[in-house]
Amino acid sequence: MFKSKKILFSCIATAALGVGIMSFNNNADADLGQCAVKSGSTRFFDNETNKCGYVFGNNTDWGALPGGWNNRADSFGNDGTTSNNCLYDGFSCHGTPMLLRRGFILFWANTVSSNRWTTATSCVTSC
Numbered sequence: 001m002f003k004s005k006k007i008l009f010s011c012i013a014t015a016a017l018g019v020g021i022m023s024f025n026n027n028a029d030a031d032l033g034q035c036a037v038k039s040g041s042t043r044f045f046d047n048e049t050n051k052c053g054y055v056f057g058n059n060t061d062w063g064a065l066p067g068g069w070n071n072r073a074d075s076f077g078n079d080g081t082t083s084n085n086c087l088y089d090g091f092s093c094h095g096t097p098m099l100l101r102r103g104f105i106l107f108w109a110n111t112v113s114s115n116r117w118t119t120a121t122s123c124v125t126s127c
Helices: 002-019
Strands: 022-024 042-046 051-055 075-078 084-088 097-100 105-107 114-118
Touching: 075 084
Parallel strands: none
Antiparallel strands: 022 105, 042 051, 042 075, 075 105, 084 097, 084 114
């Protein structure tokens, strides 16, 4: 029994690392923890530049955010007060969506290009 649980854990961990996406119900990880929590925002951290960024509203082009964040952030924390935040790998909420639930953190390195806040439990495919 112990051996099968160990194998199952190894398979799950390998699958999660293979797609490069992991989600945890924590307030911060070691890198994201460098970013101050701003209530009502999604905070994000770029490992390469060691910088934090924040979004409070919907954004169709993260390249237009101050500092040009398109495909730069590595970890995200949803500090929203009422909503989940859908992160997308394409502009204008196109491409692959990733639901970042309120109170969770997510690792999705150098991928996000737009976002849309939602009270739904799934993401729409356009803004």
